[in-house]
Amino acid sequence: MIAPSAMLPLQRRMLAVAFPRWSAECARRTARRQGVAIRSEAAVLVVSESHGARTVHDCCRCAAALGVLRGMSLVQARAICGSARVELPHVPERDASMLRACAVWCQRFSPITLIEPSIGMPVVLIDITGCDRIHPSEPALEQQIRRSMHARGFTARTACAANAAAAVALATARRTPNAVRTLEACPVRSLRIERTVIERMHEVNIRRVGDLLRCTRASLASRFGAHTLLRLDQAFGRATQHIEPVRPRPLPAAERIFDGPVAALDVLQISTQELVGAVCVQLHALERGAREIELAADCADAPRWTRRLVFGAPSANARHMAGMLAPSLERMKAGLGVERFRLAVLRMGRMMRQEAIGEWIDTLCARLGDDAVLRCGLAEDHRPRRASRWLPVLRHGFDSRATAQALRARVVQAWRPSLLLPRAEAATVALGSGGSVRWRGNCHAVRSWHGPERITPPWTATAALAPDDGGDFWRAQCDDGWWLWLRRTRDGWSVLGMWS
Amino acid sequence: MGGIPDEIRQRAALLVQSSSALLPSLRCAAGGAPQDLCARGASADLPIELGVVHEWMWREARHAAWTVPHGAMIALCWRMLDSVQDGRVAWIGRHAWPVPRACIRRDGSRLLLERSLFVDPGASHSKDERIWAVQQSLACDGICAVVFDASGCSMVASRRLQLAAARGDGRPAVLALAVRPWHERLTPSAAATRWAVAPSSLQRRDAGVTGAHVLPDSTDEGDDAPVWIAELLRARGALAHAAGQCTYRIAATWSWSGATPCVGASDGDFGTEPRT
Secondary structure, eight states: OOOGGGGSOOOOOEEEEEOTTHHHHHHHHHHHHTTOOOOTTSEEEEEEEETTEEEEEEEOHHHHHHTOOTTOBHHHHHHHHTTSEEEEEOOHHHHHHHHHHHHHHGGGTOSOEEEOOSSSSOEEEEEOTTOTTTSOOHHHHHHHHHHHHHHTTOOOEEEEESSHHHHHHHHHHOSSTTSOOSSTTSBGGGGOOOHHHHHHHHHTTOOBHHHHHTSOHHHHHHHHOHHHHHHHHHHTTSSOOOOOOOOOOOOOEEEEEEEEEEOOHHHHHHHHHHHHHHHHHHHHHHTEEEEEEEEEEEEETSOOEEEEEEEEEEEOOHHHHHHHHHHHHHTOOOBTEEEEEEEEEEEEEEOOSOHHHHHHHHHHHHHHOTTSEEEEEEOOOSSGGGSEEEEEHHHHOOSHHHHHHHTOSOOOSSOOOSEEEEEEEEEEEEOSTTOEEEETTEEEEEEEEEEEEEEOOOTTOOTTTOTTSOEEEEEEEETTSOEEEEEEETTEEEEEEEOO | OOOSOHHHHHHHHHHHHHHHSSSOEEEOTTSOSEEETTTTTTTTTOSSOSSSEEEEEEOOOOOSSOOOOHHHHHHHHHHHHHHOSSOEEEEESGGGOOOGGGGSOTTOOOHHHHHEEEEOOOTTSOHHHHHHHHHHHHHOTTEEEEEEEOTTOOHHHHHHHHHHHHOOTTSOOOEEEEEEOGGGTTSOOOOSEEEEEEEOOHHHHHHTOTTTOOOOSSOSSTTSSOEEEEEEEEETTOOTTOOOEEEEEESSSEEEOOOOOOTTOOOTTTOOOOOO
């Protein structure tokens, strides 16, 4: 039996993410990606030019703290900021593109996101209706989004409400998360009404939404227009608001349908090259590279054939892609022939500067296996053999962020050998002054001993799993210049490594 | 009648020059005019030339397991990274891989690890696969240094690698370091140089052997740090009896001590092998 509460309709909840410094932060982010060094304390001015007049379109928080305002002339802003400033051009297309990318990124929180199309501060709306099982607490979700945006260099204000207009009004009005709790206390500009109408409202001392509510509906419509009334009704849930969600752009793909089954290898290769060329054109238009592609062939009298390729680095190089696909075409079992070819990009990534490295990785992995090229990751472990791990590049990537993350672990501040033997080799040791190490048939007179350093495996490790992890470790400095890494256990002495 | 041929005159001039030079003179990889061994490496602050293959081996008694002079490899790769803006380091063959911890500098810099990619041709693959991987790496412009396991490498294969390392004009030069077992020290090879590394014995250091060891006086560890000698066994195209030594030492991390190799100061027991 279903509980009555479970049959109630879902209460709509919208989360608005407003970006008060969007243009300035987009410009700063873009400049940094282009290699322009901008100090954190520098005042960033986003300059727009209209009819020969250069004005400040947006500015960063540092510039705003100095007194720079939006719409101010550039000359005045320069006088305020002094030499510690960076002037960047306003690019509306870039701002819109990044806002769309942000809305797509927010789909990790809910499948429905949209961009508030009206005037004023850029806002991304997230429909979190029914997502309470995934995000148990709205404040926690808001905080998570604000932190994520902050990590990407964006200042964000968030608010949740029962409808989109109310959420937008609260988010754009708030300067701190709990500053404005009610819609009535929000300024009228947060209803996203045109500037001229707001100025007319200010003339009659209407500054808050609560002031609007005290007026009659007829007077509001006659004085400020029907749009103002509509926005007010939308904010209080009396009117519906059309929502057009952001849909992620389809991934690049190309298709070729033959008139009949084709079995000739050269025709298939040429067709593949054409498909690859078409896909690469789409990738270049998106300024992206393919991380994973799939070539599928519908064959006559044979099951569907697919070949999936993972690239070490995002690639939009048609020659490289075709070269990677060519060997698999030769091995294809196409029955009577191929009727339809389809090449689809399954994953994309931002193009890296080191395209040559990506192609090098692909070439090696295609011949030696997917795990042939690796990079290093560090682990916080005292045991030398377990202080590092090898990560296949195809699965873990090798971009700077992933690599830095894998190498972030703290390392033990102690002497460790540069060469670890594949397995411990037994040695005969005479400890103390005038001691010696007999190993591999040679007797090394020891000049000085350094140790012991006791390393014990964690309680989770069993002896079977870690045979040479624990024990008392010594460094032996030999008279003949050798430095050996020795271990002493109940079973005796063994050499585990050396400095070479 | 003719007088002294130009080539002999040139060689004689080089012989005089080599007595004061840091390293013996070598022909450049492309077969051009004779030039100093460190001429191309000088910009990278490296004691060896770029664009040619250098073989390195650890001097040891014959044993089933052979040792790689990781300290020298790491020190040279660090020098290379210090001098180039971009570029990766490829370590090919598990035998050539260093312990990652040893690649971290004393100041905590992990740049070498960040830029390093390790290639494992796998036990199932043949030696040819390894050589092929090295060839691909040497030909890749995005790689500035290649350290590879060259055990069992034939003369033909080493010539192919030498050609791949030379790259073409206008392309960035690559630091190519081949590591081989000591028992292959007499194997013919097309590599430009062949170096032997051995621990520096305390007696020799205490005795102050002239020219063999140059250690900085003020170091944090004093004698309490491993020190090795890298000796130039053979240099292709170099003058007879040309051999040099340099010393590097390890502190918490590897670094070339800045010691200058001395021409003609090789130890008797190492010997100088005839030029190929």
